[in-house]
Amino acid sequence: MRACLFIFATTCSVGALAQENKSLPDKVHHAEPLYNDLVRDLGARKGEKEFNVGADIKRMHSADEFGYLMEYEFAPIDRLGLEAETDFAYSKSRMANVSSSNQLERLRLSSQYSFYVSKKQATTLAVGYTQIFDFVDGGTVFNPFFIAAKNWYSNWHALIYTGPEFAYRYGSSGMDTAWQMNTSFHYTIPQTDHFIGIEVNQEISSDGIQTTLHPQIKLGLSNKIAIGMAVGLPVSGKEKVLSAFWRLIYQL
Secondary structure (H helix, E strand, C coil): CHHHHHHHHHHHHHHHHHHHHHHCCCCCCCCCCCCCCCCCCCCCCCCCEEEEEEEEEEECCCEEEEEEEEEEEEEEECCEEEEEEEEEEEEEECCCCCCCEEEEEEEEEEEEEEEEEECCCCEEEEEEEEEEEECCCCEEEEEEEEEEEEEECCCEEEEEEEEEEEEEECCCCEEEEEEEEEEEEEEECCCCCCEEEEEEEEEEECCEEEEEEEEEEEEECCCCEEEEEEEEEEEECCCCCCEEEEEEEEEC
8 A cells, every 4th residue: 555655656746747847948058158148048938047247358558458247137937038237347557647447338238039949959049139328438229139049969059149239329319330240159068067169259330340259168166156268369350459258157
């Protein structure tokens, strides 16, 4: 009798767990870029939350420039991610007659919806929108975007993030247009949350094509905490300075 009760209880527990897992929407794990990160995971599930802090460091001729970010992202419903990010800047002058400065640069509000998730094809497609409020230049930026991500053989990952940016300046009432094209390729180490890869960030505008490579590495320190590091290598355009970037990721 006890054996029958044990088997019945075990069967019910397994069935309940299977039903619970069955109710979860499909989600494909993609290695996502560190520098131009996404709004929540692709195929996000309701209740997922994450907090990030990061820093970007550039050593210029006249000053050392530090950029800091703090962001909070969450999924209020399945496949929809929302994010709020603040960007700060600190410039440490290396010239005797020039003072250092610090300021709040931007506020970014973003949304992202994964409209196609296929485990069989190991593919996710998403669309999103970012509104940027620029407190330094006095303006706002409108940025709709599209994302396509694909995995090969479980450990190889490719992702494309692309879309236009329309920058409106309050003072001049002018509109500048640019096109963002960001691609990334990663290899995830089996049975871990670590990856190595490269991110190619491109901006196409009337000034030409600005291309920066960001070779990067991510280390999963636990099931909730990860740290990522990248180096910025300018290839074309006006930017000629090397940079370093790190990001601390905490899953809430």
